[in-house]
Amino acid sequence: MKKRTKRLLPVQLDGYKPLREIVFETLRDAIINQTLRPGERLMEIQLAEEMGVSRTPVREAIRKLELEGFAVMVPRKGAYVAGISIKDINEVFEIRGALEVLAVGLAAQRITEEEIEEIQRHLIKETEETEANNLRSIVEIDTTFHDLLYKAARNQKLLQIINNLQEQLHRFRSASLARPGRGMVALEEHKKIIEALIARDVDLAKQLAKTHIEKAEQTFLLSLEKQGLYTDED
Incomplete structure (x- = not known):
């Protein structure tokens, strides 16, 4: 052998x-x-x-x-x-998209000034690691960013459901952020989401969150397609 x-x-x-x-x-x-x-x-x-x-x-x-x-x-x-099938990817991102939009919409109504300041400090670190192209740190920081949004939504049941997806999301998030240029784009998307939260604009925050997840899925699929890593099997 x-x-x-x-x-x-x-x-x-x-x-x-x-x-x-x-x-x-x-x-x-x-x-x-x-x-x-x-x-x-x-x-x-x-x-x-x-x-x-x-x-x-x-x-x-x-x-x-x-x-x-x-x-x-x-x-x-x-x-x-x-392996990863198209069906697996679509199902996970459908769920993540719905949960993310709900969480961000709630956060726009419930986030505190202290939490906004915490996320803004977090974005400074995200900017530094993204500019340094440190993938491992970028993935960890991206995960923390979304965790802070979920926390600000103040819905424990929603948080529990999201936590059940975390391992699969980690796999998808890493592959998506590994694609050249995606880290910087994601950073700008995060900044816009925070701006909408500061403005307490629920509709805008939800739309930005929806777009953010859709782009993450598209990038992930492009990454896998380039490497021939997914199948069309159910």
């Missing part, structure tokens, strides 16, 4: 995180950035060797990847990186 080219670095231990969680995050990031591509088999022994760990945390990480939709288990064959 031909051995897969080594692409993962040894994991760095963290005193605050269990090893299985570090291994999971390493594999998840490798799937998100396409180091491990859809349809590729996840071989416990090889992955363990590359990351410098035993097979046990790798096995546990693969189980978690399967639970969160990043991997699929094929009977008598093993685990594989999950």
